[in-house]
Amino acid sequence: MNRLLIVDDNEDIRKQLKWGLGRDYDLDLAENADHALTLFRKHRPAVVTLDLGLPPHEDSSEEGFRCLTEILTLAPVAKVIVITGNDGQENALRAVQMGAYDFYRKPIDLDELRIIIKRAFHLASLEAENRRLLSTTLPGMNDCLGIVGQCPKMREVFAMIRKVADSDASVMITGESGTGKELVARAVHAKSPRGNNNFVAINCGAIPENLLEAELFGHEKGAFTGAHARVQGKCEYAHQGTLFLDEIGELPLSLQVKLLRFLQERVIQRVGGRQDIQVDARIISATNINIAKAMEQGTFRDDLFYRIGVVTIDLPPLRERGEDVLVLANLFFRKNCRDLNRKIGGFSTESLNCLRSHDWPGNVRELENRVQRAVIMTNTRFIEPGDLGFDDQPPSSADDPSPSVTLREGRETVERRMIQNALQEHAGNISKAAEVLGISRPTLYYLAKKHDLDQGNHA
Ligand SMILES: Nc1ncnc2c1ncn2[C@@H]1O[C@H](COP(=O)(O)OP(=O)(O)OP(=O)(O)O)[C@@H](O)[C@H]1O
Ligand SMILES: [Mg+2]
Incomplete structure (x- = not known):
């Protein structure tokens, strides 16, 4: 049986709850904050009901808030249901802000309180399950130089990285935007014998075509207007290291030819220069476009692909x-x-x-x-x-809002209608309405207020 801690200074209420809940839970009963904290430390119940007006300050809520804070410090995951007097709306909201799970206003209706407590235990066990899941997955997870993943496809990726790192083979990394292509490129470099030398990245899609050639191969002084001094290109910087060509699919055809020449002969010429410069760089490239299709359409050269895509690593979408x-x-x-x-x-x-x-x-x-x-x-x-950034209220498909409204307006309309219906159906009984809607009572209070709906007088 689940263990429940009940904190209330009123003996009649403790008796009422003991009588009403004793069959469903192992109960701990406390009449003040210190006793409550002793019992909490001892048994660590997942759920606590806490009366805020505790001795020696029965008329204020300070002792109750102190108890709440200490419980949440001991166990941030504890579900504390705060019980307040009739005028306690403000305290109740403050308690929820501080991390209380829910609140309930006296006089106590056992059936309602039972639902709230049951939901709290349910949530506590789901969360415990999530924590278990996350903590068991973490130690065993596969982590390849900061790349995290443990699904079969990512394990394959890690195996590929290890396999190709030692060789000097050129690697092409494909995958949708944001899948970690650059991370993988850096990992291949770091694990390779070139790992202590430069990793030089260049984004082929971000640099205007006329500047890209100089960026890649460097230029001599006076090669073009503004070329005041000799400048080394990224290729030269990558000597004995790795050159990472990001968004290679965006490389203009004219430069594809020049890059191919470099890959075949391992020499470059700076723009405006005639001297051949030997460069030994490993090439890793990345793209989020479909290169096979680009080759079919003639925007990417086959011969270049065969040079830079000796090995391809495809990253699965998340x-x-x-x-x-x-x-x-x-x-x-x-x-x-x-x-x-x-x-x-x-x-x-x-x-x-x-x-x-x-x-x-x-x-x-x-x-x-x-x-x-x-x-x-x-x-x-x-x-x-x-x-x-997710909307927590999926729109209902039952009554479709008119297509002339925006999605947000549609959602708001449906949200208001659903809440209104639930409140009407349950005669303003917030607990029942919240249960039917599958949201917590504080959320329902908040939403009812937002839509200016009558919450009724029930707690
Ligand atoms: N498996 C992973 N483990 C940890 N962090 C990751 C993983 N994959 C991606 N990231 C992080 O996600 C962000 C995006 O990764 P990255 O820049 O490598 O993606 P990309 O495929 O190069 O994206 P784009 O195509 O937009 O350039 C980075 O901050 C990166 O550190
Ligand atoms: Mg990237």
Whole structure:
């Protein structure tokens, strides 16, 4: 049986709860904060109900808040349901801000409280399951020089990196934007015998065509207007190291020819110069376009491809990496909490579901950005879907809003309608309505207020 700690200074209430809940839970009963904390340390219950007005200050809530703070310090994952007097709305919201799971206003209706407690235990066990999942996946995960992943496809990628690193073979890395192509390029370099020499990256898509040649091969003084001095190109800098040609698919045809000549003869000429300069660089390239198609269409030379794509490593999109999404989310979460010095419990169950089901068009980069934003933005103990930039209310397909409204307006309309219906159906009973809608009561209070809906008088 689950263990529940009940903290209330009123003996009649303790008796009522003992009678009403004793069959479902192992109960600990405390009449003041110190006793509550002793019992909490001893048994570590997952759920606590906490009356805020505790002795010696029954009329203020300070002792209750102290107890709440200490419990959450001991166990940030504990689910504390705060119980307040009739006028306690403000205290209740403050408690939720501080990390209480939910609140409940006296007088106590056992049936309602039972639902809240049951939901709290349910959530606590789901979260425990998530933590177990994340902590068991982390130690066993495969980490290849900072590239994290454990799904079969990423394991293959790691095996490829190890295999090609030792050779001098040119490597082409393909994959959608944000899948980690540059990370893989750096890993191949770092693991190779050239690892202590330069890794020189050039983005072929970001530099105007007329400047790209000089950027790659350098130029002599006076080679063109503005060429005041002799400048070495990226190829020369990469001598005995690795030259990383990013977005190689964007390389103009004229330069494809020049690059091919360099790869065949291993010599370059600076722009405006006639001297052949020997360069020994390993070539790694990356692209997010379909090179086979580009060759068919004649925008990419076959002979160049055969030179630079001796080995290809294809990075799977994030949506095909299964539970790696959660492993990576956890990695970025911990990194950002550390960097930003924030203490957050982790992801709520709803957030984990959103992370699992999202399509990730921006792949790992998108995940990294969303998690960072959430760590900065959240003011709850667990990151909620909204913090990650996900809407937590999927639109209902039952009554389609008119197509002339924006998606956001449509969502708002549907959200308002669903909440109104639920409140009406359950005669303003917030607990029941929240249960039907699948959201917590504080969320429902918040949404009802946002849409200016009557919450009724029930707690
Ligand atoms: N498997 C991974 N483990 C840890 N971090 C990763 C992983 N994959 C990508 N990242 C991080 O995600 C971000 C994007 O990675 P990277 O720049 O290598 O992607 P890319 O494929 O080169 O993207 P683009 O095509 O847009 O240039 C980086 O901050 C990188 O550190
Ligand atoms: Mg890149």
